Amino acid sequence: MRIHIPTFVAVVVFALVWIFFGIAHLVNAKALSPLVARIPGGVFWIYFTGAAMILAGFAIILNKWAKTACYFLALMLFIFILVIHLPSLVRGEFAAPVNILKDLGFIAASIIIGNIRNHIRQLGQL
Numbered sequence: 001m002r003i004h005i006p007t008f009v010a011v012v013v014f015a016l017v018w019i020f021f022g023i024a025h026l027v028n029a030k031a032l033s034p035l036v037a038r039i040p041g042g043v044f045w046i047y048f049t050g051a052a053m054i055l056a057g058f059a060i061i062l063n064k065w066a067k068t069a070c071y072f073l074a075l076m077l078f079i080f081i082l083v084i085h086l087p088s089l090v091r092g093e094f095a096a097p098v099n100i101l102k103d104l105g106f107i108a109a110s111i112i113i114g115n116i117r118n119h120i121r122q123l124g125q126l
Contacts, residue, residue: 019057025050070114077103
């Protein structure tokens with residue numbers, strides 16, 4: 001399978017986005033805490049998901065367990081929809097539909113990237 005440079009760049013950008021999101025979770029845990037106030041464990045989950053996002057990003061870039069990382073990332077996002085965004089939608093919060101659609105898009109991208117990442121060994125094999 002021949003992978004073009006734009007596809008490789010898109011995969012790396014996708015991974016960098018998750019590394020950034022993970023760092024943002026770790027740095028802004030206090031600001032994000034109202035989102036998990038109703039969930040047992042509260043702030044722990046912000047740190048846990050932040051670390052998971054960072055690890056997934058590096059797994060994708062390094063192509064080590066990339067498919068597994070992408071599938072777990074998709075699962076995590078689906079759980080976000082169920083636990084955070086759907087309750088927000090029920091409460092009538094304005095951003096809930098957008099967040100649901102955003103996470104559905106990220107789920108699709110995670111699955112696609114997880115399925116193609118092993119075909120991209122390194123930039124020289126494009």
